[in-house]
Amino acid sequence: MASKKYTYCEIKKTNWQKGFSLFELIVVVIIIALLLYVGISKYDKPIEKAVKSAVGFQAATFSRMVTNINGTSEVMHRSSMDLKGVTVYLNEYGWPANTDPNMSPLARNQTPEECQQLWNAFFQYPPSSTISFSSKKNTADYRISSINGRICRYELTRKQEGVYFFDYYLETGEVIPSSSM
Numbered sequence: 620m621a622s623k624k625y626t627y628c629e630i631k632k633t634n635w636q637k638g639f640s641l642f643e644l645i646v647v648v649i650i651i652a653l654l655l656y657v658g659i660s661k662y663d664k665p666i667e668k669a670v671k672s673a674v675g676f677q678a679a680t681f682s683r684m685v686t687n688i689n690g691t692s693e694v695m696h697r698s699s700m701d702l703k704g705v706t707v708y709l710n711e712y713g714w715p716a717n718t719d720p721n722m723s724p725l726a727r728n729q730t731p732e733e734c735q736q737l738w739n740a741f742f743q744y745p746p747s748s749t750i751s752f753s754s755k756k757n758t759a760d761y762r763i764s765s766i767n768g769r770i771c772r773y774e775l776t777r778k779q780e781g782v783y784f785f786d787y788y789l790e791t792g793e794v795i796p797s798s799s800m
Contacts, residue, residue, distance in 0.1 A: 621653045621670065623679075634741055646751060653761070667779055670775065670783060671702070671783060673775075674699055674775050674785065674796065674797075675781040675785075675796055677742075677746070677761075677773065677785070678785035678794050678795075679794075680728045680741070680742065681741055681773070681785070681794050682794035683737075684715075684741040685714060685715055685741075686766060686792065688700050688702065688707055688714075688715050689714055689715070691711075692713055697709075698724075700715075702740055702741075703740075703743075705718050705740045706718060706720070707737070708720065708722075708724040709724060710725055710726040710789055710790075711724075711725060711726060712726055712789070712790055712791070713792075714726070714736050714789055714790070714791075714792040715737055715741075716733060716789060717728065717729075717733035717736050717737065718736040718738075718739075718740050719732075719733070719736060720732070722748040724791040726790045727769060728768045729768050729769060729770075729771060729789055730765055730768075731750040731751055731763055731764050731771075732750065733765075733771075734765055734771035734772075734773075734787070735748055735750060735763045737771065737787070738763060738773065746761055747759040747760045747761070747762040748760065748762070748773075749761075749762055749763070749776075750763055750764070751763065751764035751772075753776065760775065760776065760777055761773050761774060761775060761776060762774045762776045769786065769789055769790060770786050770788055770789065771787040772785075772786050772787075773786075773787070774785055782797060783797060784796075784797045785797065
């Protein structure tokens with residue numbers, strides 16, 4: 620039986636059709652993993668900064684509304700103000716307390732519901748919110764709570780790492796973003 624002689628071109632063509640070696644595949648996977656690691660770490664900081672800015676923007680808007688309502692009520696000598704068809708009732712210090720005429724506007728017994736009323740009244744299109752003990756915690760953008768009946772806390776719920784919130788002090792009208800911002 621005669622053996623077939625292969626030419627150089629036929630040998631090269633046969634080797635070309637084999638595909639990637641295991642070593643080449645591992646190198647490609649490692650390069651892709653490194654690119655993902657660098658990419659994720661590079662974009663994580665801008666995302667974090669955007670979240671802080673969003674909460675800071677909400678706090679600034681809330682603060683402007685509180686200050687405007689307080690200033691207008693002092694000039695007009697009123698205990699309530701009309702805001703886009705919603706009556707905002709002021710506490711004994713002249714700061715916004717709630718929008719429900721059946722609830723007490725005193726600064727020392729603020730409920731989470733009253734804090735949520737202010738949230739919904741101050742923003743034209745308020746971000747979704749829930750009361751702190753509500754079962755819908757994970758679906759809302761902000762969780763609203765009352766601390767000792769004197770402070771309204773508005774906390775971003777969509778971010779897992781870190782805590783982003785701002786507090787509204789009912790006795791002084793101050794709106795203070797969290798110190799981690």
